[in-house]
Amino acid sequence: MxxxxxxxxxxxxxxxxxxxxxxxxxxxxxxxxxxxxxxxxxxxxxxxxxxxxxxxxxxxxxxxxxxxxxxxxxxxxxxxxxxxxxxxxxxxxxxxxxxxxxxxxxxxxxxxxxxxxxxxxxxxxxxxxxxxxxxxxxxxxxxxxxxxxxxxxxxxxxARREVVPPRLLWAARAGLLVLAVQVALGGWTSTNYAALACTDFPTCHGSLWPVADYANAFHVVRELGMTADGELLSLSALTAIHWSHRLGALVAGGVLLMLGWALARRVPTAGAGVALIAAVLMQICLGVANVALSLPLPLAAMHNAGAAVLVGLMVWINFRLQARGIARPAPAGLGRLLPLSPRSQRRA
Structure with missing residues (x-):
């Protein structure tokens, strides 16, 4: 072995x-x-x-x-x-x-x-x-x-398996799924060379909802740089790809940061939670830097490396978590994900 x-x-x-x-x-x-x-x-x-x-x-x-x-x-x-x-x-x-x-x-x-x-x-x-x-x-x-x-x-x-409330386990599963979708959006952005379709931040072409051609942007079966009809892919289609990746980053970043905070609040999973928060924040910073600095090759490669780190970390976290029994119900809203106190953690 x-x-x-x-x-x-x-x-x-x-x-x-x-x-x-x-x-x-x-x-x-x-x-x-x-x-x-x-x-x-x-x-x-x-x-x-x-x-x-x-x-x-x-x-x-x-x-x-x-x-x-x-x-x-x-x-x-x-x-x-x-x-x-x-x-x-x-x-x-x-x-x-x-x-x-x-x-x-x-x-x-x-x-x-x-x-x-x-x-x-x-x-x-x-x-x-x-x-x-x-x-x-x-x-x-x-x-x-x-x-x-x-x-x-x-x-x-x-790797040590940690018993957590079922809601936290399902939050980790959902986090991995959301990350997978965001990685796919990032890959689609990169392979269509749409990373510089928006050169300003946080807006795109000066707008929070830029003109975008989503139909041609996400038509899967086509040639590079072309629409399915053989026309050149327009800037509005590239904008749709880029902007979708940004919106996905907003959703995925929020979900993973909440998950990281929930893990960090529990002593047995604190290290994993801190590592997840740090990895997400670093990935966000790299994404912003790539836009601000016009996609320098080292930073662009590091952004891909950051995605790989997040995937590995989320798989590791999901492997470690397991749920047994039913945890005490949490309040609505953010409390459904975050433990309230050390005492409630011990009960869970």
Whole structure:
């Protein structure tokens, strides 16, 4: 089991690297640095394909192909392939130790399926020329991999389960769901290059309800930068995408901050609550900074890293919480989520 445990934690760390580096590749406009898959112009490295890459770059100096972009794209593929092999190893060890309480072989098997589908999404990302639905799915697949590995890590580490009132448990479940929706909105914003559709804050184009084309913005089956009818995607459609992400951040941030405060009020979960509050506030600051500073690449990558941290943290929190019995009813409003006093906490 020691090898199984070490492999899970190593894969979890590598997944975080792959997710963040994948965001960096996309933000650096290197997603088509190698226009074929799985190699680069049929070669195993950009070094071996240098002649083809330099020829493509000479033909279109402002295009998506260049030697630096090719290396970025291929390094991401090498890391992802290494992660896939590690996850297969995790599944093999999980079944070998299936009698052990922390093995969870079916979750490990599900993880293999997710990674295989993630590999196909990576292929389609290139061969279908960065279609927003495919690229967003690829991002969500990476975060799903992170979430499953976090769950496995919590299980194999024997993370302490805390008994909490049912309302707090369901608040944590709802928080994870709200976060998933917000991550999807963030991915849609990034893959449609709508992060700078609004350059002012907190308003957008000087308004709290800007002119926006939501119909074309959220039409899933279309080409990058185009409507479903083949027209260029308008600024109002990009504004709709960006503004939806901001409104989602307002909702998700509020829900997660309330959850963090509720956890921080209880001694056994205080550390998790403080960590959640800090992660949410940091993510909000990064989002605002990206708008104010016109999306510098390091900050944009850090914003993606912040989303990964929140996903991992929320999965860990949900793993730790369990409800038993019925807690004393709380007052309406915020009191339904927040414990009232240490005495009421002990009763719960």
């Amino acid at each position: 020691n090898a199984y445990r070490r492999l899970i934690f190593a894969a979890l760390m590598l997944t975080a690297v792959v997710v963040v580096f994948g965001a960096y590749v996309r933000l650096a406009d290197a997603g088509l640095g190698c226009p074929d898959w799985p190699g680069c112009y049929g070669k195993i490295t950009p070094h071996h394909a240098a002649e083809d890459i330099l020829g493509a770059h000479a033909a279109d100096p402002h295009g998506p192909v260049s030697l630096p972009k090719a290396w970025k794209e291929m390094v991401h593929r090498y890391l992802a392939a290494s992660l896939g092999l590690m996850i297969i190893g995790i599944a093999v060890l999980a079944w070998r130790h299936r009698s052990h309480k922390g093995a969870a072989p079916w979750v490990a098997t599900l993880l293999v399926g997710v990674v295989i589908f993630q590999g196909l999404l990576g292929k389609w990302t290139v061969t279908l020329l960065l279609k927003p639905a495919i690229v967003t799915g690829h991002l969500l697949g990476g975060l799903t991999t992170l979430a499953l590995l976090t769950w496995l890590a919590a299980r194999v580490a024997g």
